[in-house]
Amino acid sequence: MEKWENNKAWFLVLPVFIIVAFSSILPIMTVVNYSIQDIWGPGQSIFVGTEWYEEMLADHRLHDALWRQFLFSGLVLLIEMPLGILLALAMPKRGWGVSASLVTMSLPLLIPWNTIGTIWIIFTRPDIGLFGAAVNQLVEFDHTARPLDAWITLMLMEVWHWTPLVTLLAYAGLRAIPEAYYQAAKIDGASTWSTFWYIQLPKMRGVLTIAFLLRFMDSFLIYAEPFVLTGGGPGNxxxxLSIYLVKIALLQFDLGPGGAFSLIYFVIVLLFSYMFYQALQRVGKGEKV
Amino acid sequence: MTLTLEWMEWTLPTAIFFSTIFLILVAMTIWQTVAPSIERRGFLPIPTTPGDRLFIGLLGSAYLFLAWLALTDFTLWIMLGIAVVWMIVVMRWG
Known part of the structure; x- marks a missing residue:
């Protein structure tokens, strides 16, 4: 049996552990404590057991927010993954065009998230926004009043903001394919489609897994952009999930229900993070995902 | 400056909960040092170490508890029993 040789290395991890304890472990313990009490102020609390959990699990606004969240993440993946791959395939492979397109693609990723919301508020305003006013010449469009328009605006913003990430990852994957594969495909007389299906797509599997999971997690935790753009409206x-959570925990200051909600949200995120971690581990080992 | 934990609003049940998890982690660390384990494959779809199985067991228990609260009105002690059985099954055969 193999013996551990580097147990002393754990001491080097200690500083990180202390930081994580203050930034994450102690706060999450506090949230667990909050979630089973009714709290009015420091030191003023009553033990309520699992009441907040039962209330939150039965809360139909939470159910709605959860389904909305899955719908949003689903649409994000459905649009951004194929679009990102297509853009990566269309990007030039040599010459000055490479740097030019890489920089252009990266620009949306460099803008702070709340600024993105502000940009899109102005851009899509029906009265003075370039996009909003132009579309209103053809059909009525107002993201502040009509739910469908709010979703369309939100999806446009999200796709504009994050498709470049998928594209950059897919492009990196494409560039890593040795030229010999393409030569072999050419000799066999493979079509563009079969080159894509049998060479490029399988070779991009690793980076696309990362892109898929990153995009899922990010869109599942999204807060700043919809908060700035629509504030959760029109209506609900x-x-x-994150917007509803902030409403309960910080605006209504219901720490107990907010804590229970946080932990339900947390276990969902934890499950997907763990699957993400497992998939990445296996990409690293070159196993089938 | 004095360090107080009053702001954390501790209760006995949560203290017991976190102490138990802490003790399990300490015990498993000692166990790992005394008798190092290797990755193996059980009924779970991925090869796992005892640490992986502990995590999967605890996370699975969290979901079981939430489902229990959402779907039934029975006492949580029954669920605790189910969770213990589930932990043993995952640790032993997972």
Whole structure:
């Protein structure tokens, strides 16, 4: 049996552990404590057991927010993954065009998230926004009043903001394919489609797994952009989990229900993070995902 | 400056909960040092170490508890029993 030789290395991890304890472990313990009490102020609390969990699990606004969240993440993946791959395939492979397109693609990723919301508020305003006013010449469009328009605006913003990430990852994957594969495909007389299906797509599997999971997690935790753009409205039509959570925990200051909600949200995120971690581990080992 | 934990609003059940998890982690660390384990394949779809199985067991228990609260009105002690059985099954055969 193999013996551990580097147990002393654990001491080097200690500083990180202390930081994580203060930034994550102690706060999450506090949230667990909050979630089973009714709290009015420091030191003023009553033990309520699992009441908040039962209330939150039965809360139909939470169910709605959860389904909305899955719908949003699903649409994000459905649009951004194929679009990102297509853009990566269309990008030039040599010459000055490579740098030019890489920089252009990266620009949306460099803008702070709340600024993105502000940009799109102005851009899509029906009265003065370039996009909003132009579309209103053809059909009525107002993301502040009509749920469907709010979703369309949100999806446009999300796709504009994050498709470049998928594209950059897919492009990196494409560039890593040795030229010999393409030569072999050419000799066999393979069509563009079969080259894509049998060479490029399988070779991109690793980076696409990363892109898929990153995009899923990010869109599942999205807060700043919809908060700035729609504030969760009109009505509750774009109230995602994080927006609803902030409403309960910080605006209504219901720490107990907020804590229970956080932990339900947390176990969902934890499950997907773990699957993400497992998939990445296996990409690293070159196993089938 | 004095360090107080009052702001964390501790209760006895949560203290017991976190102490138990802490003790399990300590015990498993000692166990791993005394008798190092290797990755193996059980009924779970991925090869796992005892640490992986502990994590999967605890996360699975969290979902079981939430489902129990959402779907039934029975006491949580029954669920605790189910969770213990589930932990043993995952640790032993997972």
């Amino acid at each position: 039509s774009t109230t995602f």
